[in-house]
Amino acid sequence: MKGVAALWASIGWTPTSGKNLGIRPFTNGEDPFLHGLAAEFFRQYSADALEPVYCEDMAHAMGRYIGKRYGTAAETRSIPLSAWQLRRITEYVEAHMTDGIRVQDLADVAAVSTGHLHRAFRAATGLTPSAFISVRRIRRAIAILRNEPVTIAQAALRVGIRSPSRLAGQMRRLTGYNPSGSYRGRDRQ
Template identity: 40%
Template structure:
């Protein structure tokens, strides 16, 4: 393996790591704003492109959710309606993306013009390659028995299941809607529910209940907190509801477990 081949492999690996870091950053921003990927794309579209006709908003965007959060508003535009960013959204965009943009600009500004031209040319060519292969993969979705059909017959991908599980662990203390879980898998609620059951052997609701009971079991054995506090900590609406579900899944009440009965 020559030096050039090694360098190309290193660049390829660095590009993948950059993409992963970008995805993680976007995911963190989505958590802060309580938005999914489609909604983040919509905010970027409005931020860089200005007011946008409702018909041209990114596919799959939950416009009502953006309005409810105070990030966009509708306004009449001729015979149609367009979306406009609110001041609230612009403040968040500046807070979350502003420092990133500033650091990136400073990094690029340190390079000579010749290097910047090479980078610009490479990115243009790379984008063309990306578009070509995105089109190739999209065509598979239109073919009989393509990847979408195969995915629907099976379970979630490992990455999608991991995203869903992480979200559940981070939000056990509050109500978790199946729509939120489906959004993180990239599937509709109907297909997500079926795929999740295929992957885990249980419904999303049953899985969440099981994780709540497992978390409660840890707290019962490791802490002296009251049963009521633990019930709220793991997302049950009351101590009685907590006791009912805990006994159904473990065969013991929380009090009996704490006394050493299990």
């Protein structure tokens, strides 16, 4: 227990500060999910592939997991976003696709807190804000690749994805196809 005070100080957090969240101590045991999440963060950080919206979504997921796994508070029912909020978020994502869109930006557009946005967005769409942004980017990239003579790298940059390999991976997960010449040829037949 000698290094505990130094550890708390090194992360700028004291055990007596802040609000009591009703979460029992859990840091002296192993949690495979949290370990895996931290390892994935480190892998993405090492590859210089961390995106702000991904970090925000994963931090939110980690908070929810800790609350559900170790907390005692009851879960509240989520009220979905309204049609006008979804429309404004969609318009914002389309207009700022090449920017580093953050969940806070979307919450500001919808005039809600980030915590409420996560719950209400999933209740309304079945997707996290991060997944929604990815789907919109991939759909736009597909349209660009179908209709314009551009390289995969150019299409990736035009939709705010940093690398062609990242575009290919996301497109494969969403559609089952690669953005290669055969993908383009298949769509034009």
